[in-house]
Amino acid sequence: MQTDIAIVGGGLTGLTAAAYLARAGLQVTVFEKAASLGGRAATQVHQGYSLNRGGHALYSGGAATRVLRELGISFHAGSPRGVQALFQERFFAYPGDAASFLSTTLLNGAEKVELLRLLTRLALLKPRRLAAESAHAWIDAHTRHTRVRQLLLATARTLTYSGNLDLISMEAVVTQLQLSLKRPVLYIDGGWQTLVAELRRAAEQAGAHLQPGTRVATVLQDNGRVRGLELGDGRLYEARAVVLATEPADVARLVADPLLKQRLATLTPLPVACLDVALQRLPHPERPVSLDLDQPRFYSAQSLFARVAPAGGAVLHAVRYLDPTDPGQARAHERELEALLDLAQPGWRDLVVKRFFLPHLPVMGAVPSASRHGFAGRPEPQVEHISGLYLAGDWVGHEGYLADACFASARQAAQLLLADLARRGAPRHVRVAA
Ligand SMILES: Cc1cc2nc3c(=O)[nH]c(=O)nc-3n(C[C@H](O)[C@H](O)[C@H](O)COP(=O)(O)OP(=O)(O)OC[C@H]3O[C@@H](n4cnc5c(N)ncnc54)[C@H](O)[C@@H]3O)c2cc1C
Numbered sequence: 001m002q003t004d005i006a007i008v009g010g011g012l013t014g015l016t017a018a019a020y021l022a023r024a025g026l027q028v029t030v031f032e033k034a035a036s037l038g039g040r041a042a043t044q045v046h047q048g049y050s051l052n053r054g055g056h057a058l059y060s061g062g063a064a065t066r067v068l069r070e071l072g073i074s075f076h077a078g079s080p081r082g083v084q085a086l087f088q089e090r091f092f093a094y095p096g097d098a099a100s101f102l103s104t105t106l107l108n109g110a111e112k113v114e115l116l117r118l119l120t121r122l123a124l125l126k127p128r129r130l131a132a133e134s135a136h137a138w139i140d141a142h143t144r145h146t147r148v149r150q151l152l153l154a155t156a157r158t159l160t161y162s163g164n165l166d167l168i169s170m171e172a173v174v175t176q177l178q179l180s181l182k183r184p185v186l187y188i189d190g191g192w193q194t195l196v197a198e199l200r201r202a203a204e205q206a207g208a209h210l211q212p213g214t215r216v217a218t219v220l221q222d223n224g225r226v227r228g229l230e231l232g233d234g235r236l237y238e239a240r241a242v243v244l245a246t247e248p249a250d251v252a253r254l255v256a257d258p259l260l261k262q263r264l265a266t267l268t269p270l271p272v273a274c275l276d277v278a279l280q281r282l283p284h285p286e287r288p289v290s291l292d293l294d295q296p297r298f299y300s301a302q303s304l305f306a307r308v309a310p311a312g313g314a315v316l317h318a319v320r321y322l323d324p325t326d327p328g329q330a331r332a333h334e335r336e337l338e339a340l341l342d343l344a345q346p347g348w349r350d351l352v353v354k355r356f357f358l359p360h361l362p363v364m365g366a367v368p369s370a371s372r373h374g375f376a377g378r379p380e381p382q383v384e385h386i387s388g389l390y391l392a393g394d395w396v397g398h399e400g401y402l403a404d405a406c407f408a409s410a411r412q413a414a415q416l417l418l419a420d421l422a423r424r425g426a427p428r429h430v431r432v433a434a
Contacts, residue, residue, distance in 0.1 A: 012038075043196075060179070252264045280353055375400075
């Protein structure tokens, strides 16, 4: 069997790359081993409740919203309001906007002045300048008041999903902070499956052929050039190029290449533990979203801001940020998340319709670490020593964090692939300028 381009992975990244390449006139086939598309952006729907796999928020104004607009994809969403900080088991207004900044009793006057000075500085900095500094080191070095430090550390964890701020580059924190200061983050109606469905429509309308339920076993190569794929059932597909839109561990399994495997072995995936809960109703709407200053935890009642629950019902997402170098015990994390909901939403246990505890979910294929100079240390979308092989995902390329990196690298991989095809003599029907 033959296809111009084979894409492995039917999540946000694979579908985005498929839409761009199919629009350019190429014959594109997407292989997804799961029975349905979406990967980590899939949403579980249960009795009218839409539960993302872990709380998801789209940072508007970054690569994701830019690419979605370019592909003609629109969606409805709401933004969280009334965010609180949990400190020593008490809830305070989180100073994330002017009104809460003035009203909060979490900080005294001197602490507010220090926070304002730091936020102003971070808002104007080029994130890349802080790429080689860890979030922890930077925050420690630039804060005088303990409470301001605790608040910034909790904010950094929430912005990056990272439970180890010694590892992660301050570039990631500043990138996300600047986006969130400019525009509100978005909770998407129907969950992130809405984006998956729209990307699927865009890819299929452009002519891409999607094959869920099809595992790829190996990328076939010949003298440093990609020839195609072997599927799990032994079928062979010839392809001019292959885009791997999977996590790094999958890439290592798919490509028999010592150099690439060596490079992938240096990457550290970033896990979290999540408690996703559907409730008959929300016991305490006055506690919508909380960042925890004492422990690496966060929770949000997303149904207050987006349509993800039937009338009167509620969806809560609680997240425990993990240290990838020492992730700890799943049972302990589940208890910590339950305890957070006990504090924020007492009575929730009697109202449960459905709950999912996901002990170890990879938020991102690789942490942009300070030691590898942040985003610049991530692999490039084009694998230089294997012609016709491309990578894309939240661990690839120099632009953006989380889903922003997925969309940016998918677009970049498609552009590089089209440019390469143009050099090698693209088929006549292909528009090489994407
Ligand atoms: C708990 C949690 C919270 C998150 N919150 C946010 C957030 O708030 N904001 C944000 O921007 N991002 C967030 N993310 C990150 C975001 O979900 C991911 O970056 C994005 O969904 C990754 O998409 P992807 O297509 O690159 O990878 P994936 O979704 O992992 O897709 C890869 C696909 O490849 C398939 N595959 C692998 N191997 C093979 C094979 N051999 N053959 C065929 N198919 C294969 C897999 O089945 C999978 O479907 C969060 C992630 C998690 C887990």
